Amino acid sequence: MSQQTTIRKLAELVNTPVEKLLEQLAGAGMKFSGPEQVVTSTEKVKLLGFLRRAHGKPEQAVEEATEASKKITLNRRKHQEVTVNAGRSKTTVNVEVRQKRTYDKAAARMTPDEERADILRKLEESRQRNLDEQAALAEKDRLRDEAIVRKREEEVAAKERAEAEKKAAEEAAIAAKAAEAAAASRPAAARPAADAAPAAARAARPPAGGPSAPPRGAAPPRSDDRNNRSPARTDRPGGDRFAGQMHLSAADRARRGNSNNNNNRGRPGSRPQPGRRDSRGSQNSGPHAFERPTAPVVREVAIGDSITVADLAAKLALKGGEVVKALFKMGVMATITMSIDHDTAALVTEELGHVVVRAGNDDVEEALLAATGEERGEAVSRPPVVTIMGHVDHGKTSLLDYIRRTKVATGEAGGITQHIGAYHVETPKGVISFLDTPGHAAFTSMRARGAKLTDIVVLVVAADDGVMPQTKEAIQHARSANVPLIVAINKIDKSGADPMRVKNELLTEQVVSEDFGGDIQMVEISAKAGLGIDDLLEAISVQAELLELKAVADGRASGVVIESSLDKGRGPVATVLVQQGSLKKGDYLVCGIQYGRVRALFDETGKQPDQAGPSIPVQVLGLSGVPEAGDDFVVVEDERLAKDVAQQRETKRRESRLVQSAGSRMEDIMATLGKGEGQQVLNLVIKADVQGSVQALSQALVGLSNDDIRINVIHSGVGGITESDANSAVASKATVIGFNVRADASARRIIESNGVDLRYFSIIYDVIDQVKQVASGLLGVEIREEIIGIADVRDVFRSSKFGAVAGCMIVEGIVKRNKPIRVLRDSVVVFEGELESLRRFKENVDEVRNGTECGIGVKAYNDVKPGDQIECFERIEVPRTL
Structure with a gap:
């Protein structure tokens, strides 16, 4: 043909x-x-x-x-x-x-109009990224220096505080010992006379548990017993042997005599020595004499969420070995340094005969609640928060594109939303905040989090595709969060569209349209052509009026984290949704286990608003670390309270992790031994650009484990792959997965020298598919991206024919003109495409090798800057092995 x-x-x-x-x-x-x-x-x-x-x-x-x-x-x-x-x-x-x-065959060429439209689209995309990156580079060095200085000051202050506390404890212990020694060495005459009779009575009674007096009629001891022989008469002071006690009263002399007799009881022939105190007699005589308890002591032990075995033994006044032995009898194998949970500690405490009391260690949390509950004003109407949910490629982001008049999906890898996007827009019906959630199956937690933050869920269903698995899952999330649902039937302008089919399929999920006598609004729209968008906004406004949404606009702000990431220039960046109060620049806030002062606020367009009220999403700079997506945040009065709350939460989280990893039960160990060594372990180190992707990847990959292979994520985080990540992978023989991030030079050296498997991905489908094939034991070939060359951009020149031309030096490998390339900025991918020209001096060349200068023109991308890296790679087929 x-x-x-x-x-x-x-x-x-x-x-x-x-x-x-x-x-x-x-x-x-x-x-x-x-x-x-x-x-x-x-x-x-x-x-x-x-x-x-x-x-x-x-x-x-x-x-x-x-x-x-x-x-x-x-x-x-x-x-x-x-x-x-x-x-x-x-x-x-x-x-x-x-x-x-x-x-x-030669690929079909685009028409001039299509080529022009494609170039304009990519230029708009690069301009949008430029706006974001210029703001990021402005405070790069200053924030880094401030973070280093702040960290050093905190370390010095903590060290001085620990030394002061240790010194004070030592001085208190020395003072206590000195007081006890002074009380013991005080002469008997200086004691109150009122204590003489009770002391004499106690001295006459044999000490509890001490040796009894010899029975009547027992044989006298031998006179040559050197241990019980009284001192020689020449060593005694002159006069009567009681001369040293003549100044004492009769009661005191009787008490001292009885005390000496008690100390010498059982040692026949021994005599008290005048002027000398028996050290053994001082322990069992006087008002502070030790008496063995006649009944077991029952203690009330305060136990928190977790406690170490050593601390529990100290509270029980037992040796650590006895508590370890009791735990072993209960079937829990733990050492003295391990942490155990509250239930296990309560069981072993009751087993040892003591009473458990729940420890109240939430003093800082109570202070936080008291501080946040002080200022509450009058509630006023607030904009609705609307979450767009649905299956992959059903038009969620395209719908927001039409409403916002911007392009969002073109900036995502493969045209698929990988993150939760938060926007607030001015519509003819008022201000509406939108949350765009991913539709892939791996982002279940992100969709569930979006449903919990929202007031209204808009379910987008394609009229030509119908109800799909993620559509059903979105319906379940909306029901579990008790959020009203509005169905937007998209793509009605396509030839195969059948809105009635969508309504009938939704009936099986108990989603009944108003046309069928139900209470669910269903609007037929076309996100590309703009059909029915006004009707959808009208439906959202009507639903918002029915809900009567209100919030306190004044006072300290509180809300929740939608997404978070680590920017190399700006530091930790958190996208938050304000739910109460107003968030202003300079506020102190605690966010999960992180805290800090708001240094800057950014909206979705890159502008810096003065404040953010209820239902408004903003980006926050100034936190001490990257918070987890879904953490609550609250503004506090000062940094001290925020720091105390964050540290206490971090301590609790660390203890809970130690509890999960400690104390294996013998049943579990025997079950593991019964399986033998048939199960293999695949260790992974996951690094991604945002926190939501880290959570989605970790949950999706760990869920692939089966009886034959177990997926174990030993470390995950946000940001580029560092030297620490590479060392962790080497120590655990793990595979490193970089999702929209790259490894720095020091990490690459460690990875290459130790043969660590490093894989880069930009679409979550590829990550899950490759790990799934390995976990399922499927052999075959895989498409792997191999970096063949890296060029450093030294300068950028402008050409009337090719636009921006980058003057580069090839620092690694070889760059070929017919291979795909990526543009990296601070180890993060900012563009992926192909080369338009590759020149050596004035001649076009097919390849340029390491150590050679060249000119590179990137096709449809004019935002190359000095300091960027151009990465040339090729896709190869590699046999898959386990």
């Missing part, structure tokens, strides 16, 4: 009536007026994809067919005869030569 043919010839070749072929072309979005029109190869491929989707074949099959249509294979045969001399006779042999060659 030729490269171009008419509709009539195509119908004859595929044995289909012309009228039916015209209907199929119209269904695929291509309208032809007559059978004599020419059909190009691109239109044939589009028709083939439409027919495969209509017959239920997966999208992957369509892509494979598209790739196959770009290739042509030629088979050739050549026959000839060869004469062979076999001795005296000659033999003729027929030889057939077969050749098979595959050629790639």
